[in-house]
Amino acid sequence: MTEKEVQVQRILVRIHPHLFWRDGL
Structure with a gap:
């Protein structure tokens, strides 16, 4: 994952x- 996706x-x-x-995340 990129930093943008994490944010x-x-x-x-x-x-x-x-x-x-x-979803169990």
Whole structure:
């Protein structure tokens, strides 16, 4: 992953944490 992808993923986790929990990330 690039640094941009990590930053975007952190934002998505804050907005929709349940989506990542369901995927097991």
